[in-house]
Amino acid sequence: MRRQRIAIDMDDVMAITSEKFLKNINRLFDKNLSEKDFKGKYWLDIITIDQYKACIELVHEEGYFLDFPIMPDAVEVIKALNEKYDVFIVSAATEFPNSLKEKMIWLAEHFPFINWKNIVLCGDKSIISADYLIDDHPKNLKTFLGKSLMFDAIHNQTVTDYQRVMSWKEIATILL
């Protein structure tokens, strides 16, 4: 029998990425914002479109994706999931060509048990077929035909369409 397949997003699910974005906002525009200022809001509710674009410019730079911290318990839980399910890492990355190799390096460093065959770097995730999708972005969950788990993030606080998971420990209790 085929094992069930879990597709797992990287940014803000496996890797803590919005923290760096927030630091860059504070640094570039001399602000002192914290995560709680963004609770239930989009970036553009707090900063201007020009400020947002300046921060996105930095995302295109070499090295941006290399040093993200790991989400708590992600390594242990994904390792255990990988024993029981076919785990695929599915990251919307083609918008940032420099990120592609860096994401492979980051995964090899922190999740060496993930085979290159099980990594997908894409744009529109509606092409992905799996039994579960763990992702923080409603736009990715919306087109998914399997079971969705929405990883809690500062930008999805108002979304109620998907089962919200607060941590990798909670995912372990659901899937293991």
Add this chain to the structure above:
Amino acid sequence: MRRQRIAIDMDDVMAITSEKFLKNINRLFDKNLSEKDFKGKYWLDIITIDQYKACIELVHEEGYFLDFPIMPDAVEVIKALNEKYDVFIVSAATEFPNSLKEKMIWLAEHFPFINWKNIVLCGDKSIISADYLIDDHPKNLKTFLGKSLMFDAIHNQTVTDYQRVMSWKEIATILL
């Protein structure tokens, strides 16, 4: 109504890649092999495993994926397909981390009408959901649940399990 989705492989389907591999065999091992020597055979029927590995080493080098010639009529036919279908470029590329950005550059140069959202760089293509898959590798076609079109290549001459297409002109007559 949702448009039908076509997933299209890159190497030896959009890009002529085996020619460079063959040239490297001839150059490295002082041979004078041509495509016809490989008709219906695998690389390893003609060269040793060590010779094959030496050529694969070169595939890992920077720049290897930047200068492939385009398969005849690929641009015109894929452009027309892109008007009628949701076209996704799906390349098994994560084995070669340097290839990832280079494939994006090659696509942007020769197929600028393909949006980054519609590019998938992956390993195991069984995670792809589409109505059609155009690919030269039986291993990719085998797990695909939609309609398969096997693009003629020197290494798939003995395979009879899929509808073989000889050219992009032939694909145009089938899909347009």
